[in-house]
Amino acid sequence: MAITSHDVARLAGVSQPTVSRALRDQWGVSASTRRKVREAARTLGYVPIQAGRTLSTQTSGRIGIVSAELSNPFYPAIIEPVHDELARLGFRTILVTDRGHEPVELEPIIDGSLDGVILTTTDLDSQLPYELRRRGVPFVLLNRDTLQQEYDACVVNNTVGVWDVAKLLLGLDHQRIGAIFGPDTASTGLERRTGFARALERLGASLPNSLTFSxxxxxxxxxQGFQYLWKAKPTAIFCANDVIALGALSEAAALGVRIPKDVTLVGFDNIPMSSWNIFGLTTIGVSLEEMAMTAVGLLTRRMEDTEREVQRVTMQPLLTLRSTHGRPRALEEETR
Amino acid sequence: MAITSHDVARLAGVSQPTVSRALRDQWGVSASTRRKVREAARTLGYVPIQAGRTLSTQTSGRIGIVSAELSNPFYPAIIEPVHDELARLGFRTILVTDRGHEPVELEPIIDGSLDGVILTTTDLDSQLPYELRRRGVPFVLLNRDTLQQEYDACVVNNTVGVWDVAKLLLGLDHQRIGAIFGPDTASTGLERRTGFARALERLGASLPNSLTFSxxxxxxxxxQGFQYLWKAKPTAIFCANDVIALGALSEAAALGVRIPKDVTLVGFDNIPMSSWNIFGLTTIGVSLEEMAMTAVGLLTRRMEDTEREVQRVTMQPLLTLRSTHGRPRALEEETR
DNA sequence: CTATTCTTCGCATACTTATGCATGTCAAGC
DNA sequence: GCTTGACATGCATAAGTATGCGAAGAATAG
Structure with a gap:
């Protein structure tokens, strides 16, 4: 059915290996045969069959990226720059979805169809990194880390991030601070929760359980978290990531709660949607583009040398002040 | 490097073909050898190499879905149900991104690594469908159609949809109706623009160019459209899809324009984000799940029989009334 | 006990591309 | 004119899996 290099060879009057060499501009084929082969390939509309290539070269030019449901806007935001950077380097991106509740299917990752993998949704106790290393599949952790911290990784300094958020809130004189946390099964979830609680404590404030939702x-x-916390009337709520914050913001709108007049809301990650006018979310994060490029860099170096030393990059997040933070209302009225 | 079926064969003391047959539960291998092979495969952690399979069977079990940037929330919303339905049928989904300004790269689609393709971002004059048919790659158009309308497709009845929107707006007594349209290069953009203008006309209203943005x-x-149109003070604005409407809604918030009190806003598609409390977008659309399942059904039938008659499905959209529509302010005050 | 049938397995090969090695050709140098 | 070398090309084969077909063995019938 499909056109093969043999068909091209026949039409050009050369052998199949010559076709292979000519089309890939390899050394050792004369200008005239190259022209003939090119012409024949164009006439037939020849496209090399990927499976043949992969089998022969033991390489596919494809990188997998494991991520959660796309409907969660954080993942498109991180996938897109990764995709672009990989494309720039000549790799194609294959999306592998992680359903969260069940472990990622191993087979499509280790069946030889991927040259490398970028993991964005790793649980702290995930067996996937171990398994990939055992099988010799190059990979890098992006955004989320594992407990062992012994694999190539590019992550955010969550501890510093939540510390800065705590300082921001206390600097605005907030006393009743609440928080909506993520899952403790992810490094981001755990580090942001424990880090934020500790930061408040060290800075002389506290985070009672009643002002906490996960x-x-x-x-x-x-x-849900906003609905729950609002009853306890906090003056500020830290959300462990922007997606949670946007949900909270949305719920606030439904309840008629004004942000930041009635309550301050701060997120984490600085995803593109946070800058939409209707949200204007004050948040902290790193450049997702930079993070993506770094991770891709780590991966390609790992692919070049499987034995090289583990390399880990921790990026420092920066606050982006928009319009969901302010001083507590009581104080604000006092000042007037 | 990787473990092959030959390794399994050696360990189990059988031939390679027997391994192949045993692991796929094929007929003609005794229960005891099957057990032996299973055991050996498990011990070695054998996973069949996809390229070998693909080459041998001329089939990859992978379906491509061509879609635009993921940061545009419409696409995750349509990709996700497609992915799930394909997974249910035992296919893996490969994402092929369409950069919009340049035609989709043909090679990764026709290099034999895909059994079929779902096109979601086809331009009216796109050559891709023609090329795919010529090459014998099964495909189906989803959401967007081509000018010729001669390929398998599952689309929305845009004409009926915009007609219903026009009736809704006129029923609320709106006089100054504006619109933010999509590109005329896509069937959805064109049909919604011309259809809406015609519907208003037939219903005795009109759509001046000055109240139009594309x-x-x-x-x-x-x-941008909202910013532009707002100067002309329309009482209602129809947005050609929800993503545009959310942008308009967001801009309205920034300008302090109250929705629906100051202006009515209606979208098209009914993507999940439209139901977020902060948006509460009144919109029209079909079930994206149903549309996805239908498209996948058309595709699998095409894969089974390349010669079968072209089949096209047009789905009827339904209005979802939320909280961005109302009567014009002037009339509302009059009534009081 | 032979002839027939069925079951189980291996041999050979196909799918397509890439590459090491051998061969052939032609020009330049002596 | 013969040797040497550079260059261009083809042959043979490798990568891993699946399958048609034949052979061998076992079971059944006569």
């Missing part, structure tokens, strides 16, 4: 990193968690 | 299907178009 759930998956989804907008639903944000709206 | 751009790509992005939230930026929505915010």
């Amino acid at each position: 759930g998956p990193f989804s907008s639903t968690t944000g709206s | 751009g790509p299907f992005s939230s930026t178009t929505g915010s």
